[in-house]
Amino acid sequence: MALDLIRGAMFGCAVGDAIGLHTEFMSRSVSLSTYGPDPRFALEYPAPKGFVPLWEDRHRSKFPPGGWTDDTDQSILILMSFLRSGGRSVTPKDFAKRLRFWIENGFRPLDRLPLGIGLTVKSVVTDADFPEHPTDAAKRQWEKSDRNLASNGAVMRTGIVGALFWQDKDGVGGIERTIKVAAEVAATTHADPRCIISSIIVSALVAASIRDELKSIPDMNHIIKLCEDFMSTYDTPLLSSHLEELHAHLSVSSLDELKLDELEAIGYTYKCLGAGVWALRQILTTPPITPTAKALAYEKIITDLTMQGGDGDTNCAVAGSLLGAALGMSHLPRHWLVSLSNSEWLMNKTDAACYLMGLHHMVYDYEADADTLVDGGLGAFTRAEMDGKVMMLQIEAAERMKAFSSKPPKRRIPKCIIM
Numbered sequence: 001m002a003l004d005l006i007r008g009a010m011f012g013c014a015v016g017d018a019i020g021l022h023t024e025f026m027s028r029s030v031s032l033s034t035y036g037p038d039p040r041f042a043l044e045y046p047a048p049k050g051f052v053p054l055w056e057d058r059h060r061s062k063f064p065p066g067g068w069t070d071d072t073d074q075s076i077l078i079l080m081s082f083l084r085s086g087g088r089s090v091t092p093k094d095f096a097k098r099l100r101f102w103i104e105n106g107f108r109p110l111d112r113l114p115l116g117i118g119l120t121v122k123s124v125v126t127d128a129d130f131p132e133h134p135t136d137a138a139k140r141q142w143e144k145s146d147r148n149l150a151s152n153g154a155v156m157r158t159g160i161v162g163a164l165f166w167q168d169k170d171g172v173g174g175i176e177r178t179i180k181v182a183a184e185v186a187a188t189t190h191a192d193p194r195c196i197i198s199s200i201i202v203s204a205l206v207a208a209s210i211r212d213e214l215k216s217i218p219d220m221n222h223i224i225k226l227c228e229d230f231m232s233t234y235d236t237p238l239l240s241s242h243l244e245e246l247h248a249h250l251s252v253s254s255l256d257e258l259k260l261d262e263l264e265a266i267g268y269t270y271k272c273l274g275a276g277v278w279a280l281r282q283i284l285t286t287p288p289i290t291p292t293a294k295a296l297a298y299e300k301i302i303t304d305l306t307m308q309g310g311d312g313d314t315n316c317a318v319a320g321s322l323l324g325a326a327l328g329m330s331h332l333p334r335h336w337l338v339s340l341s342n343s344e345w346l347m348n349k350t351d352a353a354c355y356l357m358g359l360h361h362m363v364y365d366y367e368a369d370a371d372t373l374v375d376g377g378l379g380a381f382t383r384a385e386m387d388g389k390v391m392m393l394q395i396e397a398a399e400r401m402k403a404f405s406s407k408p409p410k411r412r413i414p415k416c417i418i419m
Contacts, residue, residue, distance in 0.1 A: 002166075003351075003359045004328035005210045009163040010350045011343075012324020013075055013317045015336045016302050017068040018043055020316030022054055024069075026309040027261045041303060043339035056404035061397040062115055067341035070116035071317040073107055074099065074157035078185060079349060082164045084372040087356030090164070090181055092188045096134035099188070100125050101374050105386070108376035110342050113389060116313075118153045118267070124189045134188040142191035152272040154186035155198040156314045159321030161185060162206025164353060175223070178207040179230050190269075193231060193238045197246065198273040201227045202318055205280065209325040217284055220277070224250065249274035260310035272315050275305055279319035283326055294331035298323050 019041050023031040035041075035052045042051035045065030054060055063069055077098040081090040103125050106113040120141065124130060127137035142149050161182040166174040182203035186196050204223050208214040214223065231238050238246070249270040252258055258274045260266065279301045288297040298320075305319055306312050324332060337343065352369070354360040370377030381389070 001212070001328075002210050002357075003354050004330050005325050006163045006354055006357075006359070007329035007347070007350050008324030008327055008332060009159060009206050009210070009321050010075070010079070010324070010346065011329050011332060011337065011340070012298070012327075013159055013321035014068045014072045014343075014346060015043070015332060015340055016316035016318075016320020016323075017072045017313045018066065018340060019302050019320075019336065020306050020312035020314070021060060021063060021069055022052075023306050023309045023312040024314075025059060025266075026312070027263075028307070028309045031261075031307050031309040035307070039303065039307070041306065043336050043341075045339075053404075056401045058397070058401070061400040061404075062393055064112075064341055066339050067112075068317075069313045070114070070118075071156040071314050073102065073112060073114075075160040075317075075321075076107065076346075076349070077102060078157060078160050079164070079353060080372045083349065083352055083356070083366050083369060086366050087164075087353065090161070090185060092134050092184050093132070095185055096125075096188050097131055097374050100131050101380070105375070105381050108378040109371040110345060113393060118151060120149060120151045121153045121189050135191070138187060138189050138191040147192065149190075150192040150194040150269045151190065151267045152195075152198070152269045152311060152314050153267075154190035154195045155202055155269050155272050155276075156317055158182045158185055158199040158203050159206050159318060159325075161199075162203040162208075163210060163321075163325065164357075166207035166210045167357060174207055174211055175204055175213075175226060178203050179227060183230070183234070191236070192269075193234060193236045194242050194246070195269050196234065196236075197227055197231050197238060198269040200230060201273060202276055202322065205277075205322055206325040209322075214326065215284070217281065220280065220284060245270060246273075250277050252278055255304065255308050258308075260305075260308040260315060262310070266310035267314075272311065272318050275308075275315040276318035276322050279305060280322045280326065283323065288327075291331050294327045295333045298327060298331070299333045299336070 022041055034055050039052040040050060042048060043066040047053040078090055078095060081094045081098060103114050103117060124138045124141050130137040162178045165177040165181050168174050169177060179200045182200045183196050186199035201224055204227055205214060208223050214220060252274055255278060258271055260271055260275060282301055283297055288294040301323060302316050302320060305316050351360050351362055352364045355362050355364045
């Protein structure tokens with residue numbers, strides 16, 4: 001049971017991320033005019049009959065067909081850190097080194113370029129002091145913003161923490177372990193307490209699902225209260241106004257209330273958190289019973305969320321992780337799973353983590369797994385090599401856009417998105 005839920009958390013995130021890309025940076029109205037009122041999305045490329053194709057523009061065409069974005073890439077960095085430690089830990093310094101290498105070289109084991117980097121992450125990670133003192137670098141950037149930099153670049157990646165640290169260990173409960181690690185990983189780039197509580201809530205809810213302790217709305221509220229209690233003693237506690245705003249985002253009855261496509265605010269951490277909790281509430285309020293009903297529930301919720309536009313990939317990555325941990329990978333839409341790029345590799349690494357937790361009988365030697373090295377055992381690119389890869393990406397993207405016959409409708413895309 002736990003094995004399927006852990007897989008669900010990882011693949012739910014990756015699939016949600018890939019589907020959400022369809023409307024990233026679009027408004028709700030542009031999403032509707034682009035894909036219609038009742039679309040069916042596909043990860044297969046080109047999209048089969050009956051499914052809407054990905055709208056190819058300069059943003060979407062740079063990502064590999066059927067693939068995830070930076071949200072899942074950063075979750076995978078957390079997974080690689082866990083594997084390299086033999087399943088013992090994910091430390092801020094180790095994660096920081098991986099994030100710094102990723103920003104400069106991408107994810108070498110899968111030959112993925114570092115695409116979609118948010119401004120907050122970039123400004124923090126490129127700080128000279130970041131590899132050795134990541135939280136200090138994050139705090140400096142936060143202070144420069146007058147302590148008002150609460151973007152979703154932390155919450156988007158930390159759901160996986162709940163899937164890795166859900167077990168009780170050495171007298172410490174799994175929820176407590178999860179909250180501690182999630183806070184540390186979030187704080188490597190995002191110092192604002194709103195980012196911290198967003199991250200620990202998502203991670204703790206994932207952990208609670210895997211522990212079979214999340215079956216109702218009261219269960220969910222209990223986990224959220226534990227996270228609020230943690231923040232009350234945190235180095236930088238939440239302001240009372242931030243706590244009130246948190247409760248407002250967590251209690252919405254419809255997605256429209258979140259205004260996920262609100263211009264210049266689509267990357268706000270509470271919007272993403274609110275979307276994820278809304279998604280989870282749907283299946284807690286009316287639990288799907290059969291495997292078919294569960295798969296349809298995931299597909300409908302992710303589709304509805306995608307059609308809100310805004311930071312679609314991030315909102316769906318977080319919601320997908322929460323839904324996947326609750327439903328299990330075996331109950332995710334098969335037509336999305338089979339078309340997800342690099343799914344075999346991702347399954348192997350997820351199962352390797354489960355082996356280290358004592359849940360899988362595969363043969364895995366974490367010390368011999370070069371993929372888990374910071375550089376994937378492949379070293380860094382030279383400037384010329386990186387320039388060449390970027391040029392090839394631009395050529396491939398141009399070819400995809402050329403093959404896409406229709407012209408995109410007018411849309412308002414912010415000049416920069418803070419994540």
